Amino acid sequence: MFEPLTWTLVALSLIAMVFAIVLAVRDQRINWTLLGILAMVEAGLLTQVVIGIAQLAETSRDVSGPFFVGYLIGSLLILPLGVLWALAEKSRWGAGALAVACLVIPVLELRMYEIWTA
Amino acid sequence: MTDPEATRHGPGRILILVYGVFALAATSRAGVQIATKFDEAPIAYVLSAVAAVIYCAATFALAKATKISRRVAAVAIVVELIGVVGIGAFSYAAPDDFPDATVWSHFGQGYGFVPLVLPVLGLVWLRRTS
Numbered sequence A: 001m002f003e004p005l006t007w008t009l010v011a012l013s014l015i016a017m018v019f020a021i022v023l024a025v026r027d028q029r030i031n032w033t034l035l036g037i038l039a040m041v042e043a044g045l046l047t048q049v050v051i052g053i054a055q056l057a058e059t060s061r062d063v064s065g066p067f068f069v070g071y072l073i074g075s076l077l078i079l080p081l082g083v084l085w086a087l088a089e090k091s092r093w094g095a096g097a098l099a100v101a102c103l104v105i106p107v108l109e110l111r112m113y114e115i116w117t118a
Numbered sequence B: 001m002t003d004p005e006a007t008r009h010g011p012g013r014i015l016i017l018v019y020g021v022f023a024l025a026a027t028s029r030a031g032v033q034i035a036t037k038f039d040e041a042p043i044a045y046v047l048s049a050v051a052a053v054i055y056c057a058a059t060f061a062l063a064k065a066t067k068i069s070r071r072v073a074a075v076a077i078v079v080e081l082i083g084v085v086g087i088g089a090f091s092y093a094a095p096d097d098f099p100d101a102t103v104w105s106h107f108g109q110g111y112g113f114v115p116l117v118l119p120v121l122g123l124v125w126l127r128r129t130s
Helices: A003-025 A032-058 A065-087 A093-117 B004-008 B011-040 B042-064 B067-093 B105-111 B114-128
Strands: none
Touching: A003 A032, A003 A093, A032 A065, A032 A093, A065 A093, A065 B011, A093 B011, B004 B011, B004 B042, B004 B067, B011 B042, B011 B114, B042 B067, B067 B105, B067 B114, B105 B114
């Protein structure tokens, strides 16, 4: 794993989560700034898939390949689906749901890190 | 009775999102386990797949939010609760059958015990919106 990218993704997702919580508390809708941060996270996740699979092919570590790739690809689905689901809600709970989706990314990153360093 | 639509709005938005994440997690986990090493622990992996089906059913039924789908959701969530408690207990009693964690083994410990809390919240939410 390319760790600087991993930890950047963790940090950005947590920033996005706090942003979403603030919107929910203030009873505001999801805005373009938040969607912009999430687009950066998604681009990072996509980059991570490419780097991750390339590194997996070369590593001599005892990494569980199918699980690692499963997490890499699964991580791509969370934010797009979360955004669609959250935008369809007109109340503050839309931003609240998106905050939870943001929290899923660091959890997945930690799992990937565990699998990679196992 | 309130509009069944209420099931997927408000706090239900978060509940269903979490259900969706578990549907995705359980389905991927079961898929990888069954495809790559089914022979190692067939019982655990079949139960893993059952958990995946239950989570998917609960997610879609809650998200559809009609009178009928709410009943489907209630059944799925009760099965989920029985599953997480039953398999949780069984995985402590017979650890050899569970060399590799399923979503429900050890009461969902590998998932921060969310699998144990989720069905309770699900039933409370169905009740509050009925």
